[in-house]
Amino acid sequence: MFKCNSWVNTVFVFKLGLFFSAIALSANAADDGPEVGEPIYQLVDSNYINLAGGQINYSLNDLSIGHGALALTHHISINASDALNWDAVFPGYKEKYQGAIRRTEYSRETVPDWPWGLRENYEVTTVTDDIGTTQFEVNDSGQFEAMKNKNVTLKIVGSNFELTREDGTVVIFKRTSPNPSVLTPEYNARGYMTQIKYTNGHTITIHREAGADSIGSIGSTPIKSVTSNNGLQLKYIYDRHSRPLEASKRSSTNRPSMPADSNNWSYYHPSKIIALNNAVETCPILGNTCETQHEWPEVNYHWPDGMPRAFYIGSSLFSVTDATGRVTEFHHKALSPNGDIEDVTDGEATFPRIVRIKSNTGEEVGYKYKNTFALIPSGMSVWYAPTEQGVIIKALKNGRSTSYNVGTLMHLYGRPGTGDMQAFGGAYKSINSVRTKTTSTSPFGKKFTVPYLIESWNKKVHLSQDIINKVERIEDKLNQTTTEYHYDTYGRLVGVDGVNSQTIAYQYRYNGQCSSYKTCNKPTAISDRYGYGSTGRYTFYTYHNQSGQVQSIKNPKNRSGLIAEIKNIYQQYYATYINSAGVLANANEPIWLLSSSSTCKNSNMLNGNCSSNDKVTTTYEYGTGGAGNNLFLLGTTLTTQGEPTVRRTCFKYDKYGNQIEISQPKSNISSCNIGREYE
Structure with a gap:
């Protein structure tokens, strides 16, 4: 070890x-330039609950090699209430380098009291890279346009897609969908992430087993290595096997349609990843072997046999052992969709939930859930229908219990219309509540949901209720002050104002038209603090065009x-x-x-x-x-x-x-x- x-x-x-x-x-x-004082806020509390959606959100940095900005790092994240996440494009935890482009459902709208019912789905192009997810529509000019952050772009360049982030980083995706002669909203974009190019030339390359670029796929073969152009490597090793469910689960009739397919699961999910310095030695970029002369850090992943069905029967454990030998455990339990959520009967269509997380520091958080229902009008009658399965209601950490009340997103019977959802938490010195708003817009079927008020023990964060969802002001409960934030037409922060007797202000200036994303979203001038009635003193910045760094x-x-x-x-x-x-x-x-x-x-x-x-x-x-x-x-x-x-x-x-x-x-x-x- x-x-x-x-x-x-x-x-x-x-x-x-x-x-x-x-x-x-x-x-x-x-x-890379001065820190722009954009407000930082959290939706995830100290129990790892995202109060905007009521799901567990847990990120684990499990492997690293190198130093500083030129290090090669790895992490996994769980942004659902189970590590299986079966409905995702890539089931299992979110792998940092498992980026993809695909067409997905963004929202849907239903009018159930029409004689035959009316339902419309709104689909978009979803791009997932190493840091997050961005949704794109196709605008009237036949170009991809980001729905939220207009400073992020997506283009078809030859056989690839190129995602340019607002800091100028370019992420390359191998295109596996046909090249359209004209880009339309119906285009079914598909591809998988192959490279991350930072503005200074530092490049990370993802290597897959041959066959990943078949038409229609999104990278349907496993990652074999991740390398950087400063000589670092992450080598993925797969323990492919066909072991059956553990003996105690084999007679269960819960979810019989869910396969117990260890062979397929172990093909896509690595058993370990080894971090190497290629300045010292290397492992084959492809293949499934890594024989080394030196000792290197590695992370190991442990799934139960018979995945994915194992998660739908009784209790299951997914664990991660990092390079220091520390273990993070995700304890799961199959729950009932009916009646008493804990009382599972044989043959039910169960679903898995994380009931306990034990971190690699020994900290433990336990979780309890419930099923929610709603009264749905239909013509002259009303029917009682399930709305959500396994909604979080309680977390227990260090002997302190936190109750959650995650409101159910109401159905919208027509447009335009809005629906509110509120989640109450209250973890110690954490987030108390999050209010979100769902707004219907044109075309029918398109809705967006955004948080507009986040209240914690020490502040209130107010955000705009449009799809851009910028922070407008923050109320500090401790010192009784309010700070307002102002943006230009490109969404860049241009001013910070204190709204109280101790008024202060900052001002940020940028180049007007954006000609290079390496520099255009970085401020050319920032004022110091100043009170109203006085003039701020500015610090001016220029940038190195080739790398985007401060010149x-x-x-x-x-x-x-x-x-x-x-x-x-x-x-x-x-x-x-x-x-x-x-x-x-x-x-x-x-x-x-x-x-x-x-x-x-x-x-x-x-x-x-x-x-x-x-x-x-x-x-x-x-x-x-x-x-x-x-x-x-x-x-x-x-x-x-x-x-x-x-x-x-x-x-x-x-x-x-x-x-x-x-x-x-x-x-x-x-x-x-x-x-x-x-x-």
């Missing part, structure tokens, strides 16, 4: 406190008339690692990294020069030579114009990407490239 270091063995630890610390960057040596920062003039300005220079670097042919070689594609950063010690900067010849420059080293190199920051060298002193700080890493040594700036090291090979 691999045990990763939870500490850093710093042999020469030294923290250099500089008055010009604005140019000091982390060991990632990257600057310059110009601060407001201080009382001495000096303007602190920072200039950054970027350079392309190639990682060196063992490729799929087993040869140590440079990567095919480079990564833009910060090579130097400069400012003036006590004067103003003009055209990159300091008026008093007192430029302070920090250069960044990533290693040279023929040995394996993941482009982790190896050192920084600080020099001041006119001064002979050179301050060099070196960083050393182990093969897993843990930073294990930091040298003192006065340690007389001539080059941080010396001894950079992994131990």
Whole structure:
């Protein structure tokens, strides 16, 4: 079993406190720009309940290798109340790299009291990548248009789909649907995720078993490896088997139509994933073997035999063992759709629910559920119909019980119309309630549901009730203040105002027309705090066009008339690692990294020069030579114009990407490239 270091063995630890610390960057040596103060809010409480829908929402970071922004990480998430999630495109937990494009039902509308009934489904193109899901419609111009965030785009480019996120990251999907001559709302888009390209050139590639790109599929073969162009790899291993249900479940008649198909389940769901540094060694990109000379971190997944039917009979356990040997357990139980939800009789069409989660820290949360029903008018009569199965009603954590009342989304008998849903929680120092609104719009069948009021123990968050669903204001219960948020036509935050006696404000400025997503959604100027009746002082930003990273920062003039300005220079670097042919070689594609950063010690900067010849420059080293190199920051060298002193700080890493040594700036090291090979 691999045990990763939870500490850093710093042999020469030294923290250099500089008055010009604005140019000091982390060991990632990257600057993607200032943090825009968009409001952050949560819908998931401390019991892992998403109060907008009443479902369990649990994310587990289970594997990582590398360092900082150039690390390769893995996580799984469960966003339903069971880990099976049978109705999903890819049943089971949400795998970070199992991205897909497909046509799905977005909403439906029913008028049940018509003589023959009327029901219409509204379908959209749903894109799932490594960070979330975006829905697209086809507009009147025959183009994909995001329903919520207009700064996200989707295009057909040759044999691929290209999703561009608002930060400029491009996600590539192999297109397995036909190429339409004209894009219409009826187009059945299908594809699977193959690459994630960040703006600085850092690229993650997903490798599948052959046959994934058959027409109509969405990546119907399993992932075999995930690799990065700085020499890191996640190797997926599958323990394919045909083991039957455990003996105690074989005689059950619950859900006989649900297959006990271990062979198929184990084909698509890995038993483990191994994280390797290809600068040291590699495993086959495809295939199902990974014989290594070194010890590498791995995560193991444990499903019961006879999946998926096992989850519909009695109690079942899905567990995850991470690289440190810690176990996360998801305990399931098959529940009844009728009467007493806990009282299951043989032959029922049961459904699974998570009844207990035990985290890898030992924390446990238990859950209870109920079935809900509604009175539905139909002509001259009313009938009693089930609406939801297994709705959360209680969670128990650390001896503290939290009750939930998740309202059922009401049926809409015509349009336009609205329906409200409210979920009450109350976990300790957590979310108390979430109000959501469902609005019908044109065409018939299209509805959207958004949260518009989130109340927690310390604040109220008010959101717009349109599909964009931006935060409009936040009321702080503790200090009795209200903050309002304002946006431009592109949905970018342009102002933050305090609505109370202690008024403050921020202002953000952007380039007008968006010509490059690498830069256009990043602010070109941000004001400091100021009260009404005064004028804000702005800090100005420019960006490196090729990578989207900050190229310059110009601060407001201080009382001495000096303007602190920072200039950054970027350079392309190639990682060196063992490729799929087993040869140590440079990567095919480079990564833009910060090579130097400069400012003036006590004067103003003009055209990159300091008026008093007192430029302070920090250069960044990533290693040279023929040995394996993941482009982790190896050192920084600080020099001041006119001064002979050179301050060099070196960083050393182990093969897993843990930073294990930091040298003192006065340690007389001539080059941080010396001894950079992994131990």
